[in-house]
Amino acid sequence: MTWLDVLGWGGSALLVFSLLQTRVLRFRALNLVACVILVAFNALVGVWPMVGMNAVLSAINVWFLVRLLRDRHDEAAFTVVQVRPDDAYLDHLLAVHGADIARFQPEATWAPAAGRDHAFVVARGDEAVGVVLLDADPATPGTARVRLDYVTPRFRDFTPGEFLWRRSGAVAALGFRRVVTPPQMVGAYYDRLGFEREGEVYALDL
Numbered sequence: 001m002t003w004l005d006v007l008g009w010g011g012s013a014l015l016v017f018s019l020l021q022t023r024v025l026r027f028r029a030l031n032l033v034a035c036v037i038l039v040a041f042n043a044l045v046g047v048w049p050m051v052g053m054n055a056v057l058s059a060i061n062v063w064f065l066v067r068l069l070r071d072r073h074d075e076a077a078f079t080v081v082q083v084r085p086d087d088a089y090l091d092h093l094l095a096v097h098g099a100d101i102a103r104f105q106p107e108a109t110w111a112p113a114a115g116r117d118h119a120f121v122v123a124r125g126d127e128a129v130g131v132v133l134l135d136a137d138p139a140t141p142g143t144a145r146v147r148l149d150y151v152t153p154r155f156r157d158f159t160p161g162e163f164l165w166r167r168s169g170a171v172a173a174l175g176f177r178r179v180v181t182p183p184q185m186v187g188a189y190y191d192r193l194g195f196e197r198e199g200e201v202y203a204l205d206l
Contacts (some may be wrong), residue, residue, distance in 0.1 A: 004044060011037030025068050025157035034060035071124075071158075075113040078124050078160045080103075080170050085117040085133075092133055093121070101150050107182065108133075108148045118144070118174055122151075122160040129155040132164050134171070137180070162193050165204060172206040179204045 013032050020029035035058040042050040071077035083090050094110060096102070101108055103157060110117075110133055122130035133147040148162050169181060181190060183200035195202035 004041070006199065007037060008041040008045075011016050011035075011041055022153040024154050025065070027199065028061050028065050028068065032058055032065065033044060035061060068158075070110055078122055078129065078163045080164050081121045081123055082170060083119050083121055085119045087119065088115055089128075090119050096151060097131075097150065100153065101148065103134045104150065105148055105182070110147060117147075118171075120170060122164065124155065124160070128152070129158070130160045134176075134179075136176075140178075142175070142177040144174070145172060146179060146181045151179070159189060159192075161189075165190075165193050165195075177206050179206065 005042075014030060014037065015034035018027055018034055021027040021030060038054045039051055039058060042048070042054065055202070087195040115135070116138075117127070119134075119137045120132045121128050122132065130151040132149050134144045135147055137143040137145050151160060165179065179195075181195070181197075181202040190202035191197065193204070195204045
């Protein structure tokens with residue numbers, strides 16, 4: 001096998017691999033790299049229709065990547081919607097993503113008590129991209145405990161939770177002055193949002 005064969009097969013394999021990605025940003029990035037490789041391969045072997053097709057696909061991927069990267073921290077891109085703790089759609093989201101939730105926050109449970117628990121759905125357009133569940137800490141008035149902070153696989157390269165913590169004012173509007181995360185969360189991102197590490201947890205003063 002020559003280096004040209006390796007280039008062609010490698011680009012094709014990466015193209016197929018990109019289609020298996022659930023994360024939209026990762027899919028676009030890998031697909032772009034694969035298309036660029038295939039542009040080079042097909043140009044070297046003189047298959048010009050494939051050069052044209054992959055060049056167009058590369059341009060499309062670049063366009064989507066620019067939009068996705070621009071929207072990652074854009075307040076207009078995500079909406080924080082407060083829902084009832086016993087909302088039927090919330091129950092549906094928690095059930096559909098139950099196995100994935102358990103991977104990142106295995107201790108998370110949700111049996112809401114009236115007046116103490118609060119639930120938010122983070123949406124992009126008409127698509128739910130995350131769920132944040134809070135309850136009031138009975139031992140520390142004014143403190144909200146994070147019960148769950150979950151992002152769906154498709155949007156895991158984004159940070160929709162930041163719009164709840166840093167910009168929406170929705171938590172402070174409930175009368176909380178401080179937020180504390182649970183110690184069991186996997187891959188926590190809170191240090192990038194102004195939270196301070198306190199032992200095994202992160203805390204944010206609102």
